[in-house]
Amino acid sequence: MTGETSPGLARSDADGTGAHPKSVAARVLSVLEAFDTEHYALSLSDIARRSGLPFATCHRLIKELVTWGALVRIDGRYRIGHKLWSLGRLSPVRQDLAEVAAPFMHDVLFLTHHVVNLFVLDGTKALLLERISGTRPGPAVHRVGDRMGLHASAAGKVLLTHAPQQTIVRALENPERFTSRTVTDRAQVLRELAQVRESGFATTAEESAERTSGVAVPVTSTDGHVIAALGVVIVDAQPKPNAIVPVLQTAARGIARQVRFASGFDHERTETGR
Structure with a gap:
């Protein structure tokens, strides 16, 4: 995600990693973009590694995405949930x-x-x-x-x-x-x-x-x-x-x-x- 971010969404990296600040929306998209056709079932560690986000940030965002229905947890791994499929249609x-x-x-x-x-x-x-x-x-x-x-x-x-x-x-x-x-x-x-x-x-x-x-x-x-x-x-x-x-x-x-x-x-x- 490039360009200016909304002041309401902009947030510094609170995990102390020193990484460039990302908006909440950009972090959520980074989590979702960790999935593709070759990586459709990922562990929390996998998502953190592929998204480049701190582990704690990933854990927090994933919990919210699961609650909303964007992700689903099956056998310890996360997959794209029904809510995103419905929106995609x-x-x-x-x-x-x-x-x-x-x-x-x-x-x-x-x-x-x-x-x-x-x-x-x-x-x-x-x-x-x-x-x-x-x-x-x-x-x-x-x-x-x-x-x-x-x-x-x-x-x-x-x-x-x-x-x-x-x-x-x-x-x-x-x-x-x-x-x-x-x-x-x-x-x-x-x-x-x-x-x-x-x-x-x-x-x-x-x-x-x-x-x-x-x-x-x-x-x-x-x-x-x-x-x-x-x-x-x-x-x-x-x-x-x-x-x-x-x-x-x-x-x-x-x-x-x-x-x-x-x-x-x-x-x-x-x-x-x-």
Whole structure:
């Protein structure tokens, strides 16, 4: 958190650590930001370490967050609670775009028999907004609400292709390697993005997880903005773009048409990387 803090919230570090003062709100956010998809159950010590806050401060804030319902304690560890989940569902991005897209995603599942994902740009990450899966067994690589690198998935590459230049630069500063096939060389990623722009779709093979490949296309609003990426995850098989891309493009056009009629939806609210 940067910038001026509210005088009513500003408070010096009373724990004697000598750290820079933080507002109460900034401390609460530091506690919540300790959680992510790889650290969804944390001990008090874990939260203090990951947030950079003194142990006593963490203990006090966590007690209040548990009382309010933002956190829940299970088997000695803390997890995100129902209150934050309920608030998150009120987000117009989650509520409007995901609801509009769901019927079209079911169509894609019916026609391809592959897991269908809808991602939006979230800073330098791809946020999984909705996921439709069938009954076929396979690894659950990502869950709704997960954020992943833009360079390592088909949907991420679609979003990165159409992202602002500063987002591309930041996303490729230190790309993470998830498998032996993850492309982390900046020049190679940029070449792939040029191909995505030319072809209108992206493919990957075991870049974000073993045994999984992907195909994705952009969802483009009527004013030309890419508001999301629609893709499928293919398990234990090579992607077949010639068969899958037309299905995805038809669904993406349907989503784009319906977005215009979704109450309160605005593409700018999905473009947090801008």
